[in-house]
Amino acid sequence: MNVLVMYDRQTDTLWSQLIGEAVEGELAGTKLEYLASWMTTWSDWKTRYPDTVALEKGYSGQVDPYTGYYLSEEAGVIGEDHVDDRLARKQWIVGVSLGDEAVAYPFLALNKESIVMDTVGGTPVLVIFDKNTANSAVFDRSTSEGVLTFEIEEGLTLVDQETGSTWDGLTGEAIEGSLNGETLRRLKSTSSFWFGWKDFYPDTKVYGELVEVK
Amino acid sequence: MLIQKLGRLGILVVGAWVISACATSTPPANVTPVGGGVEYSIITLLPKDSIRSIDNPRFLDIPEADLEYDADELVIGVEFDGEARAYSIDLLSRREIVNDEVQGRPIAVTW
Numbered sequence: 001m002n003v004l005v006m007y008d009r010q011t012d013t014l015w016s017q018l019i020g021e022a023v024e025g026e027l028a029g030t031k032l033e034y035l036a037s038w039m040t041t042w043s044d045w046k047t048r049y050p051d052t053v054a055l056e057k058g059y060s061g062q063v064d065p066y067t068g069y070y071l072s073e074e075a076g077v078i079g080e081d082h083v084d085d086r087l088a089r090k091q092w093i094v095g096v097s098l099g100d101e102a103v104a105y106p107f108l109a110l111n112k113e114s115i116v117m118d119t120v121g122g123t124p125v126l127v128i129f130d131k132n133t134a135n136s137a138v139f140d141r142s143t144s145e146g147v148l149t150f151e152i153e154e155g156l157t158l159v160d161q162e163t164g165s166t167w168d169g170l171t172g173e174a175i176e177g178s179l180n181g182e183t184l185r186r187l188k189s190t191s192s193f194w195f196g197w198k199d200f201y202p203d204t205k206v207y208g209e210l211v212e213v214k
Numbered sequence: 215m216l217i218q219k220l221g222r223l224g225i226l227v228v229g230a231w232v233i234s235a236c237a238t239s240t241p242p243a244n245v246t247p248v249g250g251g252v253e254y255s256i257i258t259l260l261p262k263d264s265i266r267s268i269d270n271p272r273f274l275d276i277p278e279a280d281l282e283y284d285a286d287e288l289v290i291g292v293e294f295d296g297e298a299r300a301y302s303i304d305l306l307s308r309r310e311i312v313n314d315e316v317q318g319r320p321i322a323v324t325w
Binding site: 004006007017032037038039040042045046049050053058059060061062133 | 274288293300
């Protein structure tokens with residue numbers, strides 16, 4: 001299903017990037033630990049982290065060879081495994097997989113709402129999306145004061161209805177109020193094309209999809 | 215315009231080696247259908263290291279970085295124990311992996 005495969009030089013084991021796990025070789029079955037990262041613009045990142053450094057590129061500007069690919073209808077190098085046309089193949093989604101449930105949150109839906117509160121695999125989640133940069137993060141809404149529900153105060157600053165504390169939506173940190181200093185547990189999420197996500201998670205739900213009530 | 219920006223974003227699904235997986239149509243009840251429940255085959259498109267990882271990354275302070283990075287250039291940002299680093303997605307699109315170490319922690323930044 002068109003996912004980057006890596007090898008380690010120490011053992012030649014093969015590792016799948018999407019699931020962070022060794023799939024073939026001596027270390028097969030080993031899981032890599034995911035660490036929190038954000039995808040955003042350089043200007044946004046250096047504003048948030050004024051002491052940041054940046055990887056030396058050796059050139060200026062952008063020369064991405066995949067520009068034509070992103071805009072095309074082609075899906076990966078070998079085509080897809082099965083058709084699931086709930087979303088267009090190249091539509092971007094934020095993917096969350098917890099317990100035995102996977103949910104795809106389309107960028108187009110997140111663009112309208114900025115924050116979504118949901119439950120995935122029994123965990124109450126908060127999905128936050130910055131429509132200016134496509135940066136996103138997903139957090140567990142459980143805290144020492146129970147499960148919180150959030151509203152946007154301004155931009156990506158949130159306030160919870162249970163304690164009235166103010167939160168930085170992208171870091172999940174309470175910055176004011178009775179929960180000041182507490183940080184929401186960040187959950188693993190992936191920004192992906194729909195075609196890649198649904199091949200790996202064929203039973204995925206799609207946020208915003210109407211489900212038939214029987 | 216968001217669609218314009220989306221046109222520049224990279225993807226998670228490209229590589230020199232490719233996994234192709236077929237989900238089993240009726241997974242057994244005791245097997246989690248995601249991730250490890252799929253069968254797969256690996257197709258080799260290019261020899262190893264046709265796409266060279268970045269193994270000895272060097273970093274620039276903001277004033278130097280501003281000479282190489284556009285304001286709207288997408289980056290992957292990480293922050294550990296107070297140290298923040300940004301990795302150009304434009305460069306990662308071509309090199310795929312940066313092997314780095316931040317605050318003593320060995321990490322692989324992948325695209």
